[in-house]
Amino acid sequence: MTQTDPDIFGTKTQTLIRNIRLDGKPAEIYLDGTGNIASVGEKIKDHDAEFIIDGNGATALPGMVNMHAHSPMSLLRGYSDDMPLFEWLSTKIWPTEAHLTESDIYWGAKLACLEMIRTGTTTFNDMYFMMNNVAEAVDEAGIRACLSYCMIDGGDHEKFEKECSVMEKTVATLKARANPRIIPGVSPHAVYTVSEEGLRWCAEFSERENIPLHIHVDETDENPDCIKAHGMRVAQWLDHCGVLSNRCIAAHCCWLDADDIRLFADRGVTVVHNPVSNMKLSVGRALPYPELKAAGVNVTLGTDGASSNNDLDMFGEMKTAAILQKFFWNDPTIMPASEALTIASRNGAKALGINAGVIAPGFLADIILVGKTVTTTPAFNTTSNAVYATSGLAVDTTICDGAVLMHEGFIPGAEEILAKSERVAFDLVRRATA
């Protein structure tokens, strides 16, 4: 348990964070209770702090922004692994997902939010079903999220019309929450599961509502089938359907070629790298990061769902991204640590239109503290240590929207969420395999 004052948790308060390191230098941060960072400096004298957090030499970083997740799938962590992709989906994942109730979705998202807070993520970009139940979990957890219903019409016009109605209702319900931490989005699943009318409708709806559009692109090589069906590559087809814009967030993107990358750059598309999931599921190629970077595309980072990763730890994801890029493109200078950190934080915030990912006055107070421990010693380079040498379990304190969600590794209510979500997960699988 913890010695921490329980009043510190969950609400925006005037808080001074002291005895920390920022970019390797001693620093203090003051949060003025508005949800923003009020001041940052070596010593902050002018403050009105109700609470003081002693970082004990911890490194302050912007909260991680997980740009591709399916949070309720945390219920299926470790349920099945090490199988061929289609067999895994068709015999394990889909039959189980078919039994998901609203309560399951809620508890899966609760478990995911808990893991993200534990491992230093303050914002996630989620795509799944029954998103109002995810929103309930996000609301309670105090984390920030962009939540999108995932449209799959399979080329069936009647299904398309139903999906549009669910999508509209989801966005309206999420907006009605009027919670500034919850951003509605729209998600056509992928080119091979959504019709042309589905893609066009999602693109127009995203434009009308001015909300992000989150889609799977080229996780495996979708181009041969797309060329067969539509006479063009996936990127061109998406552009033809109006999907590519600066609201578009494209997950995976392993199989983009040079023309696709130019098109993505022209349209202002954001790309999400999902290295662990891509490796675990053997998708065959790594994100062409060097070319994307050269073209000026905004590259971000995501874990994918916990059943294909199997965690939501963005620290592990940063390390895997940085070493996979070096290995696959055969150059140890690709994606240095500081770039991995930017990709995992600032770039995601930019894509979602959130004023976060930077620790400076005026930015949202989405801040984490990585405790001083054996994997962060010696501290020659705190960024290198964060990216290459530690895991999210070294995060000691997580602050989102100016409210403390975790301190000294303690999250109020964590034990109940673990116990309940475990029961919910086993009950789901029992029903699905009955």
Add this chain to the structure above:
Amino acid sequence: MTQTDPDIFGTKTQTLIRNIRLDGKPAEIYLDGTGNIASVGEKIKDHDAEFIIDGNGATALPGMVNMHAHSPMSLLRGYSDDMPLFEWLSTKIWPTEAHLTESDIYWGAKLACLEMIRTGTTTFNDMYFMMNNVAEAVDEAGIRACLSYCMIDGGDHEKFEKECSVMEKTVATLKARANPRIIPGVSPHAVYTVSEEGLRWCAEFSERENIPLHIHVDETDENPDCIKAHGMRVAQWLDHCGVLSNRCIAAHCCWLDADDIRLFADRGVTVVHNPVSNMKLSVGRALPYPELKAAGVNVTLGTDGASSNNDLDMFGEMKTAAILQKFFWNDPTIMPASEALTIASRNGAKALGINAGVIAPGFLADIILVGKTVTTTPAFNTTSNAVYATSGLAVDTTICDGAVLMHEGFIPGAEEILAKSERVAFDLVRRATA
């Protein structure tokens, strides 16, 4: 801090470990104070425990066996990264290593032992210089290690003779310690740094002393140069020099071909997979694990030194091994979680001739407990959760040789080691760059 009885640490005592899960089932383990596991069962009634450890639902695993390390290099964690290999070695690592004192070696090894205990490693296979100072750290830490002086003669006969003398003295000194946790070994660095007489001498010395021989093999593609120099591939050349035997532990081995693998299998060579280091340094190819497995070669796992990883966490290494193998060889069924765990524990113990890596009566009491936490929930498959979903920082308790080295995340003396090794590391770099 901890509420744990301080008397529990550091000595072999009669200890009952209860409320744990073993292979997913409820279990208890009794250690009878001999250093061995006395009994394992659902409920152990017949015991004489002086201490009782309540696992609170933790998963018991065999301690990890890190089969390729350079422990003193922990001092250089994060000192330089993201550089081309030769530039990194020649401008950063070698000039700094040239200033290492015996005290630096000792404190670097102390830091490494601390990290390994913290992250669930109970045995490591180490190759470096001034190994008696590493032995001192190992002795004090309570961990188990095979320690080898690293011979580099560069084809210079005079240097060769000096190196032989250092090697003999090192082995004699380590043997004189008469500490059953310390195994002496012999390490010719690699084919490109050690002469034929050096390789032959090491092979004969290893046979005479009946101790492991630890060598770098084919980290990058060493074959073209070896063929040019000796008319044969690296594996053949090593065999020609008498190096390949069941005492030989070959690290990296990324570039072995089918003939090399057959030869390794025939000679009983153990191979060490170092996936994180290989990826970070862009060595160009992944270990041919499917072929090694098919040939029956004993494959083990190692982190390499902390300046090319940058941690010594075998949990991260297991995950990276399992997903790299799937990705590189394009098959998601390669190296399932249970295989990754065996590679990281039992196979390493076998190679070092240690009766560990299995939790069963009669085996050495080298045991770790992975605490029940958010990344191990739900517990459909505790092995999958250990390999894919958590990091070594989730390890709660580490027991080596029947003595508790960490409990509830607490390691006696940890803070002093962190503070001192940090000072030592900065002082080393100050001297090296003065």
